[in-house]
Amino acid sequence: MRRQHIGWVAGAAAAVLVAAGAITYAVAEDGGSDTTTPGVESADAGFARDMAVHHQQAVEMSYIVRDRTKNEEVRRLAYDIAQTQANQRGMLLGWLDLWGLPKVSADAPMTWMGMGDMASGKDGALMPGMATNTEMKKLGTLDGKQAEIFYLQLMTDHHKGGIHMAEGxxxxxxxxxxxRLAQGMVDAQQSEIELMAGMLKERGAQPRS
Incomplete structure (x- = not known):
């Protein structure tokens, strides 16, 4: 089990490194039509900062459920989500580096969407769809089918919040x-929400909202 976990982490880390190296070329190629570097308070910077945090929690949730169930379907989904979102997180942070902007802002999360006063931050849920600290701890106490259902419910909420941000x-x-990355997130996460709804139904459960 330990060896598998190391392999998982190594795979995700490798994906992030590849993304970080490739993103310089992507931005350079795209930069021909961008006359200015985004400012610290721009939507570009705000989205990069906030979605990097949002994605990190999805990666953490996926690693937790991976060790709480032996169901291959859920483990495969969790692996795909962890790998994809770790990769994208590396891209977002790479852009902030390229733009010479801080990865942490004094502004409240979601300020770039005009929702800074609505991001509750209650019990660690900083942005739409994010699980609370209590929910994250609960996930780590469940096993088998119960862990699968709770993970699928949490990730469905997480994806819905992520889609809202990406559309912004x-x-x-x-x-x-x-x-283009944001639109790709919208499309992929909507597809995964539909997939997870089916997986929940198979387990006699449904999304929380």
Whole structure:
């Protein structure tokens, strides 16, 4: 089990490194149509910062459920989500580096979407769809089918919040390659929400909202 876990982490880390190396070329290629570097308070920077945090929690949830169930379907989904979102997180943080912008802002999360006063931050849930600290701890105490159901419910909520944020970037961001990544997130996560609804139904459960 330990060896498998190391392999999982190594695979995700490798994906992030590949993304970080490739993103310089993507931004450079796209930069021909971008006349200015995004500012610290821009939607581009805000989305990159906030979605990096949002994605990190999805990766953590996926690693937790991986060790709480032996169901291959759920483990495969969790692996795919962890790998994809770790990869994208590396891209988002790489853009902030390239733009010379801080990865942490004094502004409240979601300020770039005009929702800074609505991001509750209650019990660690900083942005739409994020699980609370209590929910994350609960996931780590469940096993088997119970862990699968709770993970699928949490991730469905997480994806819904992520889609809302990504749609905000599609509407407000100015860097073309970032807008395309955001639209890709919308499409992929909507597809996964539909997949998870089916998986929940098979387990006699349903999304929480």
């Amino acid at each position: 970037c599609v509407a407000k961001c100015t860097v073309g390659v970032e807008k």
